[in-house]
Amino acid sequence: xxxxxxxxxxxxxxxxxxxxxxxxxxxxxxxxxxxxxxxxxxxxxxxxxxxxxxxxxxxxxxxxxxxxxxxxxxxxxxxxxxxxxxxxxxxxxxxxxxxxxxxxxxxxxxxxxxxxxxxxxxxxxxxxxxxxxxxxxxxxxxxxxxxxxxxxxxxxxxxxxxxxxxxxxxxxxxxxxxxxxxxxxxxxxxxxxxxxxxxxxxxxxxxxxxxxxxxxxxxxxxxxxxxxxxxxxxxxxxxxxxxxxxxxxxxxxxxxxxxxxxxxxxxxxxxxxxxxxxxxxxxxxxxxxxxxxxxxxxxxxxxxxxxxxxxxxxxxxxxxxxxxxxxxxxxxxxxxxxxxxxxxxxxxxxxxxxxxxxxxxxxxxxxxxxxxxxxxxxxxxxxxxxxxxxxxxxxxxxxxxxxxxxxxxxxxxxxxxxxxxxxxxxxxxxxxxxxxxxxxxxxxxxxxxxxxxxxxxxxxxxxxxxxxxxxxxxxxxxxxxxxxxxxxxxxxxxxxxxxxxxxxxxxxxxxxxxxxxxxxxxxxxxxxxxxxxxxxxxxxxxxxxxxxxxxxxxxxxxxxxxxxxxxxxxxxxxxxxxxxxxxxxxxxxxxxxxxxxxxxxxxxxxxxxxxxxxxxxxxxxxxxxxxxxxxxxxxxxxxxxxxxxxxxxxxxxxxxxxxxxxxxxxxxxxxxxxxxxxxxxxxxxxxxxxxxxxxxxxxxxxxxxxxxxxxxxxxxxxxxxxxxxxxxxxxxxxxxxxxxxxxxxxxxxxxxxxxxxxxxxxxxxxxxxxxxxxxxxxxxxxxxxxxxxxxxxxxxxxxxxxxxxxxxxxx
Numbered sequence: 158x159x160x161x162x163x164x165x166x167x168x169x170x171x172x173x174x175x176x177x178x179x180x181x182x183x184x185x186x187x188x189x190x191x192x193x194x195x196x197x198x199x200x201x202x203x204x205x206x207x208x209x210x211x212x213x214x215x216x217x218x219x220x221x222x223x224x225x226x227x228x229x230x231x232x233x234x235x236x237x238x239x240x241x242x243x244x245x246x247x248x249x250x251x252x253x254x255x256x257x258x259x260x261x262x263x264x265x266x267x268x269x270x271x272x273x274x275x276x277x278x279x280x281x282x283x284x285x286x287x288x289x290x291x292x293x294x295x296x297x298x299x300x301x302x303x304x305x306x307x308x309x310x311x312x313x314x315x316x317x318x319x320x321x322x323x324x325x326x327x328x329x330x331x332x333x334x335x336x337x338x339x340x341x342x343x344x345x346x347x348x349x350x351x352x353x354x355x356x357x358x359x360x361x362x363x364x365x366x367x368x369x370x371x372x373x374x375x376x377x378x379x380x381x382x383x384x385x386x387x388x389x390x391x392x393x394x395x396x397x398x399x400x401x402x403x404x405x406x407x408x409x410x411x412x413x414x415x416x417x418x419x420x421x422x423x424x425x426x427x428x429x430x431x432x433x434x435x436x437x438x439x440x441x442x443x444x445x446x447x448x449x450x451x452x453x454x455x456x457x458x459x460x461x462x463x464x465x466x467x468x469x470x471x472x473x474x475x476x477x478x479x480x481x482x483x484x485x486x487x488x489x490x491x492x493x494x495x496x497x498x499x500x501x502x503x504x505x506x507x508x509x510x511x512x513x514x515x516x517x518x519x520x521x522x523x524x525x526x527x528x529x530x531x532x533x534x535x536x537x538x539x540x541x542x543x544x545x546x547x548x549x550x551x552x553x554x555x556x557x558x559x560x561x562x563x564x565x566x567x568x569x570x571x572x573x574x575x576x577x578x579x580x581x582x583x584x585x586x587x588x589x590x591x592x593x594x595x596x597x598x599x600x601x602x603x604x605x606x607x608x609x610x611x612x613x614x615x616x617x618x619x620x621x622x623x624x625x626x627x628x629x630x631x632x633x634x635x636x637x638x639x640x641x642x643x644x645x646x647x648x649x650x651x652x653x654x655x656x657x658x659x660x661x662x663x664x665x666x667x668x669x670x671x672x673x674x675x676x677x678x679x680x681x682x683x684x685x686x687x688x689x690x691x692x693x694x695x696x697x698x699x700x701x702x703x704x705x706x707x708x709x710x711x712x713x714x715x716x717x718x719x720x721x722x723x724x725x726x727x728x729x730x731x732x733x734x735x736x737x738x739x740x741x742x743x744x745x746x747x748x749x750x751x752x753x754x755x756x757x758x759x760x761x762x763x764x765x766x767x768x769x770x771x772x773x774x775x776x777x778x779x780x781x782x783x784x785x786x787x788x789x790x791x792x793x794x795x796x797x798x799x800x801x802x803x804x805x806x807x808x809x810x811x812x813x814x815x816x817x818x819x820x821x822x823x824x825x826x827x828x829x830x831x832x833x834x835x836x837x838x839x840x841x842x843x844x845x846x847x848x849x850x851x852x853x854x855x856x857x858x859x860x861x862x863x864x865x866x867x868x869x870x871x872x873x874x875x876x877x878x879x880x881x882x883x884x885x886x887x888x889x890x891x892x893x894x895x896x897x898x899x900x901x902x903x904x905x906x907x908x909x910x911x912x913x914x915x916x917x918x919x920x921x922x923x924x925x926x927x928x929x930x931x932x933x934x935x936x937x938x939x940x941x942x943x944x945x946x947x948x949x950x951x952x953x954x955x956x957x958x959x960x961x962x963x964x965x966x967x968x
Contacts, residue, residue, distance in 0.1 A: 158182025235259025312336025320452030386452020390414025489539030550574030630655025885930030895927025
């Protein structure tokens, strides 16, 4: 490319140098001084000549071009600022209000001649300072915010001459019309509120000021001189109750009034300093102190209001009867009282003026008249006593039977009479409340319940009439034999003095003529009834007729059929009244109807006789049974079995029954079978030996039996098996040679091994041991045929056996 130039702002961003070359330069060249990425960064690089070189390929030389870089400066307008100036203050330099390090030579907008702000001719607001920059840098600017403060006016100095009794003065009003509000007052004693009270504030200079700020401080003074003169104090007011104590009007003035003044009422009439609210009327009272020196007379007033105290009368009481008419509670108060108050009941609830004895309760009723403050409420009370109303009940009448039970007369009255009254008889004498119709006098009886004043006594009357009772006599009973021939008149059996005009009835209510005929008339209760006038009930009496039946002798036996010794009980089954006699099998006689118990020790058949006598001459009955019951001698069960030794090779067994005193048998053979044979034969299972429980029950009767059980052992029968070859090569099975034996006596056992020349190789007496194919020194015997010999005994039969054979050893 061709040479070029580049102008940048010293505060600007990086710029590509390649873009400033002329022509059509090739890319891929290098810059000198170095320009990373071909970029010029004013913040880190210096202006000058930057050479761009593109290497040539021989014989072409390198090509170069340059870019001359220059930088322009960026102006500094500083940072924004603020200032407050007094509205009539001197001009200020705006440039001095900027922050930072601004460059001089800029311009202000709005215009500020010489860069100065004059508050007397210019308006407050934003003033912008601008510096123009050379391209490519941008212009710079900053702002000064100008505010103006108002110059406050404290007014003009003044003076004030006052008498000590004068009214309070506002000193601000003396500063003139131009004085601004909200200044601060100070006086001889320090901060001051601006209101001068000649009675309490001191003479001296009082200053009104505004503190310095943007504008200078401003102040004005008022010099106050106080001349001592008459002081009547300040006005006062009070509200009193007519019952309050007398009060000094002077004490109601405020401030420090002179004590030399005098008091007059609103009409100008002199009044005493002490005010009595009970006798004096309220109003405005003036206190006057005469003039002194240059000061005029001074006056102050006190306004007194008097509220009349309420009057509730004096407390009292009322005594009322619960049955009386309603009464006004005011009747219970004394003295004078104000109307318009309120009544409260004993439970503090609001109550009407009238108390009603029928519904209201006894207690203290309170009358309250509300007072106007400061008067308190007036309260009086009426103690009301309401006497309970006596209740003797209502009149009544009753008709009683002379045989009736004693009753309480109060219960006959109507209503709900009280229980504390007094009864008087027809003659006026006091009587008990309990009345017995059998002895009491018919007539009118009065019941009086005394009352508490002011109630009156209450009286009720009971009229009693008495009806005579009838008499049916007294109950009776009679026993008659079933076979009697004599008829009986039941009336003759009644006790007492029964009336003769009654009627007889059977138990089911059927009328009866009163004559009982045995054998025809049924036994039972017969009622005799005599009717009576109301309210008496019909009188009845009962005759119970018992017909004694003919006895029947019979009895039952307990214990028959059992084994001796046996307890036998004979029980009489006759349930009626009777006497009994027993004649037993051994000639013994027993006079008793209770069961007879005896013990029998010998088997046999026995008889007995029972005689039953019903008594009253009604006859006897006899029962004789010669073969009444049988008892048996105790049987004994036992058996043997043949053969004694049983094995699985011969499991047949015959059982020999050796029982005594038995007539029947039952066999249970190990639960395998049962039989009633006398001596059965049984074949036990073939195979391995076992033990079997065999039981025999021998019967004399169902209630008389005996059982025996025995264990039958079936042994294994003798069995021998000897292998003909074995292989002692260390690999199971067949490593050991021995016989397989069953039923051999282990105490009589020998087993031998010989070679073919008869030399012994092995011997043992242990049925569980065997030969391992070794010599006695532990070496292996050769493969071949060897001779064995077995000598043993059968453990059941003790028979000796001896056997010889050959075995082949193979490896």
